[in-house]
Amino acid sequence: MMFENIIDDLRSRNLIFQMSNEQKIVEKIKLFKLRSVYCGFDSTAESLHLGHLIPLLVLKRFQNFGFVPVVVIGGATSLIGDPSFKKKERVLNTVNDIKNWNKKISFQISSFLSCDNQLNNVIILNNYNWFKKLEIIYFLRDIGKHFSINRMISRDSVKSRVDRIGNGISFTEFSYSLLQSYDFYFLYKKYKVSLQIGGSDQWGNIASGIHLVKRLSGNKVFGLTVPLLVNSSGEKIGKSEGKPIWLDPSKTSPYMFYQFWINIEDKDVYSFFKWFTFYSCKNIDQMEFENNLKNKSFCCDRIKLAKVITKLVHGESAMKSAVRITESLFSGKLEKLKFSDFQQLEKDGLSSVKIKGNISLKEALVISFLSSSNTQSKKMILSNAISINMKKELNENHIISNNEKLFNRFTLLQKGKKNFSLLCWE
Numbered sequence: 001m002m003f004e005n006i007i008d009d010l011r012s013r014n015l016i017f018q019m020s021n022e023q024k025i026v027e028k029i030k031l032f033k034l035r036s037v038y039c040g041f042d043s044t045a046e047s048l049h050l051g052h053l054i055p056l057l058v059l060k061r062f063q064n065f066g067f068v069p070v071v072v073i074g075g076a077t078s079l080i081g082d083p084s085f086k087k088k089e090r091v092l093n094t095v096n097d098i099k100n101w102n103k104k105i106s107f108q109i110s111s112f113l114s115c116d117n118q119l120n121n122v123i124i125l126n127n128y129n130w131f132k133k134l135e136i137i138y139f140l141r142d143i144g145k146h147f148s149i150n151r152m153i154s155r156d157s158v159k160s161r162v163d164r165i166g167n168g169i170s171f172t173e174f175s176y177s178l179l180q181s182y183d184f185y186f187l188y189k190k191y192k193v194s195l196q197i198g199g200s201d202q203w204g205n206i207a208s209g210i211h212l213v214k215r216l217s218g219n220k221v222f223g224l225t226v227p228l229l230v231n232s233s234g235e236k237i238g239k240s241e242g243k244p245i246w247l248d249p250s251k252t253s254p255y256m257f258y259q260f261w262i263n264i265e266d267k268d269v270y271s272f273f274k275w276f277t278f279y280s281c282k283n284i285d286q287m288e289f290e291n292n293l294k295n296k297s298f299c300c301d302r303i304k305l306a307k308v309i310t311k312l313v314h315g316e317s318a319m320k321s322a323v324r325i326t327e328s329l330f331s332g333k334l335e336k337l338k339f340s341d342f343q344q345l346e347k348d349g350l351s352s353v354k355i356k357g358n359i360s361l362k363e364a365l366v367i368s369f370l371s372s373s374n375t376q377s378k379k380m381i382l383s384n385a386i387s388i389n390m391k392k393e394l395n396e397n398h399i400i401s402n403n404e405k406l407f408n409r410f411t412l413l414q415k416g417k418k419n420f421s422l423l424c425w426e
Contacts, residue, residue, distance in 0.1 A: 005029050006065040012281045013274035017200040017225045025222050037062045037195045042074035043101035047248035051229045068120045069113050073102050075128030083173035084201050146215045155204040177208045184209030194221040199228050253344040254314040258322035261306035266298040277308050332390045342410045345422050352422040361398040368421035387414040
């Protein structure tokens with residue numbers, strides 16, 4: 001199925017949460033009066049996380065339709081912190097940290113968005129470059145006067161903080177919306193950008209930007225939000241909500257990234273195909289139809305999804321490594337694993353512990369948290385529940401030997417079928 005415009009494509013993928021004026025946006029697209037789109041990413045860590053992947057891939061979809069994607073790295077706004085739907089005040093990061101994170105995040109983004117097509121290369125900007133030139137009196141007088149405190153407080157994204165006893169919201173975070181709004185005005189004025197996208201939690205900030213551009217220029221600009229990635233409890237999957245899945249392989253290994261997708265719920269498989277891959281909606285719907293027709297499990301399509309997304313983010317070699325590790329652990333055969341695979345597991349793929357000198361199996365089980373005591377270790381060993389490098393061990397007095405050190409460095413302990421720990425010998 002070919003779509004006449006990007007909005008139809010996004011709609012078919014259920015990637016539109018809110019939009020300011022769909023009819024006008026589509027009209028401007030058809031008349032080639034809307035050819036660029038912007039999204040902002042704050043540098044509040046050294047890497048983007050899984051939640052950022054949705055707007056990032058939406059930018060890529062716009063680029064595939066011929067739009068110029070404009071990315072704003074929040075060098076200035078990161079120093080302030082967005083209060084939207086946060087339970088408490090953010091911890092302020094240092095200027096040097098944010099400068100370093102800006103570079104890393106810019107590099108990550110450029111790996112997703114084309115830089116080699118002269119017609120619609122991605123434009124990556126840092127909003128610190130224009131905010132550092134603004135005078136405070138000008139900003140308060142000529143920008144701040146267009147914002148109603150009453151309206152700002154009434155927004156759900158801020159209201160929950162204002163009403164929360166003991167936390168509240170500082171003026172620093174309260175001013176964030178004005179800064180993001182000015183970003184939109186600056187981009188409209190200098191780059192003729194008239195569409196901003198973001199996660200659904202950004203609607204209030206985007207609406208403020210639309211309002212400011214209208215007041216300062218007299219012209220209409222537009223906003224579009226995409227769904228947030230949430231867990232089974234409906235909580236946002238991000239940096240500050242639970243354990244994040246980072247896009248940087250040094251922070252979340254490709255194996256752990258792959259495992260996230262392997263373990264998604266059945267109901268999300270085909271929705272995520274539409275969100276996170278570039279498969280056509282027609283092909284995805286056909287996959288779902290055939291799966292339901294044959295009453296198959298979702299396993300094969302879930303694995304296909306995990307492979308596609310892991311390759312997209314980390315490359316083919318890292319994807320193959322993640323698959324190799326998964327299949328080896330599942331099959332109980334470690335022969336195909338490489339040294340680099342064990343390095344992934346050492347980093348964050350399994351519970352891993354550093355070991356020096358000789359150690360008994362009972363002690364190793366305790367320090368690797370597979371057992372709570374030597375007595376429990378003894379019971380587990382004698383009950384045939386413990387394996388070393390996928391081989392059962394029934395000797396309660398077993399001492400782990402050198403020939404049980406894979407690559408002269410690693411020993412894999414296993415309790416039952418699913419509980420692993422990696423001993424890393426120093």
